[in-house]
Amino acid sequence: MALEHAILVSLAERSASGYDLARRFDASIGHFWKASHQQIYKVLGRMESDGWVESQVVPQDGRPDKKVYVITDGGRAELVLFTSKATPPEHLRSEFAVKLRALPFGDAAAIVDDVRVRRRSHEQQLAYYADSAARFYPHPDDIPDHALGGWLVLRGGMLAEQAGIAWCDEILQRLAGDEDDER
Amino acid sequence: MALEHAILVSLAERSASGYDLARRFDASIGHFWKASHQQIYKVLGRMESDGWVESQVVPQDGRPDKKVYVITDGGRAELVLFTSKATPPEHLRSEFAVKLRALPFGDAAAIVDDVRVRRRSHEQQLAYYADSAARFYPHPDDIPDHALGGWLVLRGGMLAEQAGIAWCDEILQRLAGDEDDER
DNA sequence: CGTTGCACTGCAACGAGTTGCATAGTACGG
DNA sequence: CCGTACTATGCAACTCGTTGCAGTGCAACG
Numbered sequence: 001m002a003l004e005h006a007i008l009v010s011l012a013e014r015s016a017s018g019y020d021l022a023r024r025f026d027a028s029i030g031h032f033w034k035a036s037h038q039q040i041y042k043v044l045g046r047m048e049s050d051g052w053v054e055s056q057v058v059p060q061d062g063r064p065d066k067k068v069y070v071i072t073d074g075g076r077a078e079l080v081l082f083t084s085k086a087t088p089p090e091h092l093r094s095e096f097a098v099k100l101r102a103l104p105f106g107d108a109a110a111i112v113d114d115v116r117v118r119r120r121s122h123e124q125q126l127a128y129y130a131d132s133a134a135r136f137y138p139h140p141d142d143i144p145d146h147a148l149g150g151w152l153v154l155r156g157g158m159l160a161e162q163a164g165i166a167w168c169d170e171i172l173q174r175l176a177g178d179e180d181d182e183r
Numbered sequence: 184m185a186l187e188h189a190i191l192v193s194l195a196e197r198s199a200s201g202y203d204l205a206r207r208f209d210a211s212i213g214h215f216w217k218a219s220h221q222q223i224y225k226v227l228g229r230m231e232s233d234g235w236v237e238s239q240v241v242p243q244d245g246r247p248d249k250k251v252y253v254i255t256d257g258g259r260a261e262l263v264l265f266t267s268k269a270t271p272p273e274h275l276r277s278e279f280a281v282k283l284r285a286l287p288f289g290d291a292a293a294i295v296d297d298v299r300v301r302r303r304s305h306e307q308q309l310a311y312y313a314d315s316a317a318r319f320y321p322h323p324d325d326i327p328d329h330a331l332g333g334w335l336v337l338r339g340g341m342l343a344e345q346a347g348i349a350w351c352d353e354i355l356q357r358l359a360g361d362e363d364d365e366r
Numbered sequence: 367c368g369t370t371g372c373a374c375t376g377c378a379a380c381g382a383g384t385t386g387c388a389t390a391g392t393a394c395g396g
Numbered sequence: 397c398c399g400t401a402c403t404a405t406g407c408a409a410c411t412c413g414t415t416g417c418a419g420t421g422c423a424a425c426g
Contacts, residue, residue, distance in 0.1 A: 002278040009281060012288045019374055032280035039413060041376060062422060064374040083289025086297050087279050089304055095185040096270050097215035097339060098192060103332035105195045106266025114269050121272055148357060149286035156280060156350045163346035167339045174331060202404050222383060224406060245392060247404040
């Protein structure tokens with residue numbers, strides 16, 4: 001139900017086509033809310049009939065036409081409404097946790113391997129966030145209001161990745177005796 | 184796709200009816216993988232026709248009959264297969280992050296309130312986990328193999344909640360000037 | 367000149383998960 | 397006796413999201 005709102009935020013920052021949105025979702029916002037282009041097109045259609053956005057076909061040369069979506073007043077009102085309502089509690093949903101509980105009934109060695117892979121991907125993600133932070137927010141103590149949300153979201157991502165790494169380390173210490181503290 | 188496996192783990196630990204499973208999912212495992220009873224019944228039916236579980240109707244007095252499910256060899260094999268395959272990377276999906284990005288377009292005061300509520304619920308969850316840990320694993324350095332998975336999952340929950348609290352604190356510091364460091 | 371890749375939009379079918387409802391017996395408080 | 401709550405199972409309808417496919421047209425590679 002939040003995809004609509006993620007798109008609204010994205011369009012409030014800058015008008016875009018479905019294709020553009022899909023690519024934005026691959027890059028920044030998408031690290032916290034994935035969406036495929038099929039889904040984006042579908043939702044954009046619904047949002048247009050709800051009056052949250054309006055579209056206009058823009059011919060391009062050397063490229064197919066694009067349909068640029070612009071947020072409407074109705075869309076902005078919906079965003080305000082969205083932020084003023086309490087977020088329903090989000091519960092974790094971790095297939096990895098299920099796997100851990102399956103330890104006594106499964107392939108322990110494979111699980112340990114999986115933890116190592118997982119640790120590495122957390123590290124990579126963290127490095128990516130740190131890089132984005134350094135690039136887009138070189139002065140963290142002096143961020144203008146309009147950019148604060150982006151910074152805070154990035155911070156949330158970093159904290160989550162760090163927690164993920166710490167978890168993997170605890171698991172490895174228990175399961176692998178911590179022989180290889182690689183990197 | 185992991186609900187099947189969560190149920191398999193649960194049944195591997197102890198046979199149960201759909202109703203029992205639903206209650207277990209409300210308690211321990213369910214903090215990491217929620218499922219409603221409707222969904223559990225549906226999935227149990229599919230799992231039975233896949234040969235992963237078998238059921239037997241058990242009459243009770245003073246209560247409706249129950250259908251007790253038992254894991255089969257096929258189900259155990261599936262569990263091994265599940266643990267030996269790499270877990271696909273799980274991406275965060277946070278409506279709350281969307282809300283943060285909506286800061287410049289929405290109701291900032293309401294968002295701050297929401298952060299406070301969220302912080303409190305993280306704290307409550309953490310307290311609950313700490314309590315479970317103290318009760319079920321009084322000697323964390325000496326946990327038998329069959330219980331290790333449960334402990335590690337609990338630890339993951341705690342780390343995630345701590346990260347959530349730290350995030351909320353950073354947000355409040357930025358948005359509310361940190362006037363009230365309540366509790 | 368053929369293949370690959372990118373920009374751009376979409377539909378159709380499916381699977382996963384939620385919400386609402388149906389049913390039925392027992393037990394307990396008012 | 398009536399309403400409520402608990403144990404117990406399940407169906408139907410819906411939304412959300414994924415997967416697979418389809419088509420066009422340009423540009424670059426070999």
